Amino acid sequence: QSGGKEAEKIRKSTVSYKGVNQMPREPEVKDLKLYVDRKYETIIMPIFGIPVPFHISTIKNISQSVEGDYTYLRINFFHPGATMGKNESGNYSSPDATFLKEVTYRSTNTKEPGEISPPSSNLNTAFRLIKEVQKRFKTREAEEREKED
Amino acid sequence: MDFLEFSSISAEQRGCMASGRLKLTNDTIIWKSDKTGKVEEISADNIETANYQRFVGHFGLRLFMKNGSLHRFTGFKEDEKKLAEFFKKHYKLEMLEKELSMRGWNWGTVHFNGDILSFDINDKCAFEIPLTNVSQCTTGKNEVTLEFHQNDDAPVSLIEMRYHIPTTEA
Incomplete structure (x- = not known):
């Protein structure tokens, strides 16, 4: 019984959406920008025309840099071979799978006439919110582990 | 000649959605860019599979061509039946849904x-x-x-x- 409960908990924490209807109806999603869904703890990233959800538990760390006219946002994911938390390792039902390890986005810091903010503000917002959601998720996970012990 | 026409349909071009108009005729699919006026013609005979995909608030048309290339259009509103019937009648293609994974995993x-x-x-x-x-x-x-x-x-x-x-x- 406890095994079933455990499995359910893992599933709950790592699946972003049950279907497309749960995806947020935000302009960023439709406009193929990055969007951080705080309710479902998911980052929606545009990949060649498709808004793709990634659950916060898959994200290891992120970094941002400004080089010249561009802002870069790099997102590193958990994968085998890297340091993984106790809980995450149990999630990989298929160790032979291919893992997305890293993605890098680039956006210009230059404002076009008529734009309120430069396109790179989307990456700045995403960076801030990913950090925020990640912190909250990690705190909650630590609390749950403490309760179990 | 039978045709279907849709305004505000975007075509995926190198990771960016370019807005335009889409027209379907008996044997050709024509997309015209709003911005550049550039026209893209797709001969229906060259389509290998046609799918529709659900996105937030709209749906997309995915055409996989016999030469291995891909055309994707988005911005359709609740027209999937009309579109599917047109594909069946004129192009003899079943337009089925290609469901996208919403799991949020980075492994697959x-x-x-x-x-x-x-x-x-x-x-x-x-x-x-x-x-x-x-x-x-x-x-x-x-x-x-x-x-x-x-x-x-x-x-x-x-x-x-x-x-x-x-x-x-x-």
Whole structure:
């Protein structure tokens, strides 16, 4: 019984959406920008025309840099071979799978006439919110582990 | 001649959605860009499979061509039945749904079909990369890096992706 409960908990924490209807109806999603869904703890990233959800538990760390006219946002994911938390390792039902390890986005810091903010503000917002959601998720996970012990 | 016409239909071009109009005739699909006026013609005879895909608040049309290339259009509102009937009647193609994975996982299986890399999670596609967008591909230990051609029209553009491929132990 406890095994079933455990499995359910893992599933709950790592699946972003049950279907497309749960995806947020935000302009960023439709406009193929990055969007951080705080309710479902998911980052929606545009990949060649498709808004793709990634659950916060898959994200290891992120970094941002400004080089010249561009802002870069790099997102590193958990994968085998890297340091993984106790809980995450149990999630990989298929160790032979291919893992997305890293993605890098680039956006210009230059404002076009008529734009309120430069396109790179989307990456700045995403960076801030990913950090925020990640912190909250990690705190909650630590609390749950403490309760179990 | 029978035809269907849709305004505000975007076509995927190197990671960016370009707005335009789509017209379907008995044997051809024509998309015209609002911005540049450029016209793209797709002969229905060259379509291998046609799918529709649900997105937030709209749906998309996915055409996989016999030559291995991909055309994608989005912005349709509740017209999937009308579109499916048109495809069946004129192009003799069943337009079925191609469901996208919403799981939010970063692990799955990579499949290659024509010019397309498809990243699938539990048999559902999470995303597709038309390989014509790849400017460079390098491999390292258990690692593949893809770099992409840049599109300045995209507000946010994907420039690089790295994959981890575990060593399969025999």
